[in-house]
Amino acid sequence: MKMASALVLQFLLLGFASAAGVLQNPDFETPPPGSPANSTAPFLLGENNTLPGWSFGGQVYYLTESGGGHAVQLGQDGRINQTFAASATDSADYLLTFAVASPGGANCLSNGSVVISAPDSQGVFPAGQRAVYGQFLGSWGDGEAIDLVIASETTESDANATCWPIVDSILLKSIASLVKANDNELVNGGFEFGPDFLADSAGGVLLQAAQSPVQSPLRQWSILGTVKYIDAKHFFVPQGNAAVEIVSGNSSGIQTAAQLTKDSSYTLEFMLGDGNDSCIGDFEVRAQAGSVLQNYTIQSKGTGSAQKFSFKFKADSDTGTTPISFVSYTSSQTKDGVFCGPVVDDVVVRTSLGLKLAIQWSLPSLLLLVAYVMNNERWI
Template identity: 30%
Template sequence: MYLHLGFVLLLLISSNTYMTSNASSLSPITDENSHEFDVHFPPFILLGLIPNGNFEEPPQPPNLRKKVIIRGRYSLPKWEIHGLVEYISRGPQPGGFYFPVPRGDEASISQQLPLKPGSYYSLTFAATRTCAQDEVLGVKAGKGSADLTIKHCSVGVEGTFMDTSALVKVTFHNPGVQEDPACGPLLDAIAVKEILPLCHTKGNLVKNGDFEIGPYIFKNFSIGVLLPPHSLDAISPLPGWIVESLKPVKYIDSKHFFVPSGHAAIELVGGRESTTAQIIRTVPNKSYLLTFTIGDARNGCNGSMMVEAFAGKETIKVPLESQGKGDFKSASFKFEAISTRTRITFWSAFYHTKVHDYAYLCGPVLDDVKVVPI
């Protein structure tokens, strides 16, 4: 499956040496929710694609030799490159999904972003593997870094970082650990979004229980955004929630998936290895009512589903027979708080894949989580 944008960037094998790029070439993001501020440091990005974040601005023809970008580290507009990097247009390629690329040294691309010091930002990007093997994409933003394994044809990935200076360097690189060095991850559509503090919703002890506040979702396409586990991302890109499991959960939007209520929800795509939780304030020995909605994302994920929920010493198992048509149901149960902090936890009891794509993990949708005192 190819990404539905004009161009993608093929990263080969990345370099551990990073140089400083010229920040004067950056410009503020323009988006329907973005703003410009009169401040004494460079304009910072609140929401949207970073400069040339979808790679629609191609290298000049003299800087391309077929697909390979040549003639210096600044040949790709707004980006600094190291190693062997290819620029590939959308559409079918020779040999099907496999891109024949030459072997070479590690490759990376990086960009300096003018952001607001002391703020947290989420980084959303689309990545795709080029061969029938797991590929690794290294991501570094500010002081944070992670190596992400791309197991499926295409994924949207999310991460967070804190900006402690007016300029933050974002780098994507291929560490070159794949079996075939001629393969490498494809990268496209890179955006950032500031993570703002959350407030409680009146009548609900759960913050962001409807999942309406989350990472940036691209408007032209979406296959869902994978939210990494807490072990990889200490600050969650989904405010209020913790991804406690070994595997990510998926953030989905109502434009491209079925969502029980509102504009967004999460999909528990990894069985019991895909868990989300939140710690709420409670009064010991007081009773509370937890309600939530589960469903299917209308994305070809059929079969017998079950979501398990935990709060205090209580648990509930909620089954759902999915026909893949946007079915959903609500559930609730009472629990008694045993301390001033109570953890509410949700996971999928089973593992699921799409009916026509056994490599594509999917699962039940969770939405509208509420806790009220009784």
């Protein structure tokens, strides 16, 4: 169950992304002084204890798992927090990845939650069966001191509740300077910029609904419903290191916007497939670019495959902002009961300007060009 942290420095073509190694003891592997060795019984922290790297309040338990890993359980009014320093230079976006579980598993879905908060954001995440989530924390720079707070929330008043959430494997990542690639009108069309992946997690990272692309952990994309952020290490990813799997159905998906020239023609290209996670069935996806909508159905055998699609559209918005979206209406599950669905990747919007210029070379124009060249060759 224990996840090892993966704090890796990456320089990517479209900008700079790094795992921000500014959190102390993010995986709780450094135990509180005085905690019993080789014991799997929860150890209640009190006023005479410290949790290295973290402050705490309320009921907080330190857990040693049977495999040797460690975590914290947030009981009644339980809270842990840590202050870290933002980038000393330009502002950067900070994304959090963390694992949440409950001793009661699925029986505790409605009893306990984890609240993650920072100066610019707050998210509530259910504590049932073990899951990994991603969250946008905020954008900061100039060395600003940021207080990260992780707290329990429950609908029950019983101090002895058995469904208090367990938190583990916290990764903090910063992303700055996102720009468009030369051949794509979209930013982050390949989904390479999102929350970090846990090194040993085969379940991907769940991303909850985010109406604004500014507040979304999948940078530059709004999230409708729930999607899963997947990596090439544990899933089939059509292109690059990351992709999006639409897992919740019921009009869930992703959406962004491109600044395009009105009345100009463009082509939307993208790939649809399955993540090699035994998700079998017919997946229906609606792709939209501006006012043009196209429905696509792919047959998945769950073994990892993808198809490339494209269609042309014209930018018709008076504001210059053209919406681009992918929505799934299919809800599927693997044989193990895990929600799954179609994978979207490598989304590209290309201008058709080059084609227009080529068409403008009419036959008379070409004849004049040939005559000019032949006439000037006599003087060489």
